[in-house]
Amino acid sequence: MRVQLTFDAHNPKALAVFWAVALHYKMEGPPAGYDTWEAYLEAAGEPEETWNDASSIVPKDGDGIRIFFQKVSDPKIGKNRLHLDVAVAEGLEGEKRMAVLEAKADELSDYGATRIKRWEPDGINPGFLVMEDPEGNVFCLN
Numbered sequence: 179m180r181v182q183l184t185f186d187a188h189n190p191k192a193l194a195v196f197w198a199v200a201l202h203y204k205m206e207g208p209p210a211g212y213d214t215w216e217a218y219l220e221a222a223g224e225p226e227e228t229w230n231d232a233s234s235i236v237p238k239d240g241d242g243i244r245i246f247f248q249k250v251s252d253p254k255i256g257k258n259r260l261h262l263d264v265a266v267a268e269g270l271e272g273e274k275r276m277a278v279l280e281a282k283a284d285e286l287s288d289y290g291a292t293r294i295k296r297w298e299p300d301g302i303n304p305g306f307l308v309m310e311d312p313e314g315n316v317f318c319l320n
Contacts, residue, residue, distance in 0.1 A: 182244045186254075187313055190247035194233035196289045196312050197245060200264055203235040206244070254314050262317040263306075272299055279307050279319045286319075 187193040198205055212218040219229050231249040236242075267278040276299070283293055290312030299305035306320035 180244075182246055184246045184248060185313075185315065186250040186252075187247045188249070188251075189230065189313070190233040190249050191230050192290075193311065193313055194235050194245075194247045196286070196291070197247075198235045199289050200286055200291075200311075200317075201235070201245075202238060203242075203245070204238050206234040206236045258316045261315070264317060264319050266319055271304060275299065276305050279305070282319050283307050283309060 185193060185197075194205060197203065208215045208218040212221070216229060220226075233247045235245050235247075264282075266282045267275045270278055276296075283291070286309065287293070292310045294308040294310060294316065297303060297306050297308070304320070306318050308316065308318055310316055
């Protein structure tokens with residue numbers, strides 16, 4: 179069984195680039211025989227104004243799910259019903275863990291992410307950061 183996660187987006191390519199950095203994925207390449215997606219879309223007769231209607235990312239090593247980004251015109255309204263937890267500090271605890279989370283948050287902020295809240299380690303949870311991607315989708319760094 180194959181699973182794909184799909185994001186609605188105003189700018190599919192930009193959101194795909196953000197999540198590729200966040201997840202250590204890569205942009206999915208064009209079909210065989212084409213050097214770029216633009217060359218493929220032009221050959222397929224797609225109007226240039228639709229070239230950013232979709233984008234996708236895949237795991238660098240091929241192990242994991244494909245993530246697809248599709249253009250929508252309506253705005254995001256309300257809270258996500260689903261969010262991603264991005265594990266970047268597995269096995270770490272305390273301030274060392276939080277320092278790794280903060281470093282990743284800084285990196286993702288350079289790509290348009292916004293910090294929402296920091297949850298300190300408290301004996302029950304190990305500590306995590308709540309963030310939004312460039313289009314307002316909530317995710318956690320843990």
